[in-house]
Amino acid sequence: MNGVPRELVERGGGVVTRRAVEQVVPEWVLQGACGNGELVRVLPEVFVAAHLLDDRRPGATALTRLDPAVSRRAACAWARGRGVLSHLTALDVWGLRRQATVDLVHLSAPVGGGLRSQPGVRVHRRRRFTLEPPRVMMRQGLLVTRLEQTLVDSWPVLPPAEPRAPVIRAVNDRLTTPERLAVALGSAPKLRARAAFRALLGRLAEGCRSPLEIWGHERVFTGPGMPAFQRQVPIRLGSRTVYLDLYAEPERVNIELDGATTHGDPRQREIDLRRDAQLAALGILVVRFAHRRLVHEIDDVRGETLAILANRRVSLGGSDSPSGRPTGADCAV
Template identity: 70%
Template sequence: MNSVLRELVERGGGLVTRAVAEQVVPEWTLRRACDGGHLVRVLPEVFVAARLLNRRQGTDGAPAVSRLDPALAHRAACAWAEGRGALSHLSALALWGLREPVAGDLLHLSAPAGAGLRGRPGVAVHRRRGLTLGPPDVVVRRGLAVTCLEQTLLDSWPVLPPGERREPLIRAVNDRLTTPERLSAALGRVPTLEDRAACRTLLTRLAEGCRSELEIWGQDHVFTGAGMPAFRRQVQVRVGRRTMYLDLFAERERVDIELDGASTHGDPRQREIDLRRDALLATVGILVVRFARRRLVHEADDVRRETLAILASRRGVPSPGPNGVLASR
């Protein structure tokens, strides 16, 4: 391959567009590099070093852009769009760090209705009326244009398998990338979203303070109804120099219900951390009660009865004073 073109491709991280290449080399040089097997056209006017294509994926007839590493495929799609569209749906979800990108995934771009972009093998183009290719509709992540987080999450909802839809929204709220209120406002602008009722219910649970699938399960099946107090969720407690967050806090009874997920089961180190935390909370009169995921899911009625009995036994327990400082998260 021509040395000038080779340097240009290397500076572009293995990628070059026709417009950039023909600023420094004649058109025939680019054509010869493709004929010689040094470059591969992965999208119109976008070329990638042939060595960067996954050879095994090529045997199943996959389009060239689908044979690239996901990060390079995202760059190729944006280079092809030339500012007329932004990565969206699952492609944007990966750029937001909320889904692990998979080689061979269909690439998604959203573009204004009159942008002139049409889908290509390996690339889906979603036309959206009123889309502005700048804030607040589109932002830059890792150097690439992507749809805003709330729109990305809602766009991805119907594309993901039903069992995988909730996790990105839960993670986005936990990581403080967005809030249930902002997501609910965005949902209000998408009246035809597939399985919209389930999405709205999830956002309601997140707004109530649930921060995991286990907490949502507990809210729906165990810790509501007759006799249950209005638990405060994710309550911040400061004891001395340490700050802790309580899953479910019954303030009158000074009981903290902790929901232990499967990842903590059988981990001696985590168990030791939990024991020290529980002992510290005991110094300010807070009783910690832990329920494992197995019991919450398979013994919900028993967990409910035990919780009600514990709460009844704690009523009237005096507060130890202002040693433990509480605040909503």
């Protein structure tokens, strides 16, 4: 390959456009690089270094044979500012779900902007869509739809078991809030499974922070006899703050829901034991339920929880133990 095109390809991370090449060398140089197999056209006017294509998928489109990071750059080069990354592609750029190599690149563009879907690229044409803040943002050097819009767009196109995970993670990582997501959802009245999205936002607003907590809230820790648990209550332990999954304030009982990955992890077990001891020093009883029991022994877990709460009421009522909201005083064990 001629030295100038090679430098342009390297500078573009493996991607180069016809316009960029022909600004510095004659057209025949580009044709020669394609003819001898050094460059491959992946989209109109967009080329990539041939060695970046996955040889194990010879029948796939050229764009879907590239690493997602390269295919995204190629799609943006083709769009030339007329569209931005969206849906599952933007979800990957936001770091909330990795996109597979075989997936399409998703772009959103205004109606009338001149972009049409291509092999390997899905263009979503949107009315009243503008390509400027706050509708779009710069992320990893690429223009993408804002996070809330990305999560709403991705909800109906993710596999059935996956839509909730990116939303929960985005809230847990404090990238957004249930309130901001509710506003974005309000602009999509015809979204498929919209009611499920709205219900999830309700649980997150109430303090649930994992699928297991949502399961527990909906199927275990509500109903006759159950108190109105506080969720994700912050408590100061020494130099750090911990958050209680479910906290019954009058009984000073903290219910912790241990996920499936927690069981069998000695390091996590040691961390949990130290935390529980520190909370005990503050007069807070910690009760842990494993994932298996929460899912398969619902009635037993409910019965045990009600019995523990009843015993604590008797115990605290007959002693000088403090009651009410924990003070969060420092405690080291």
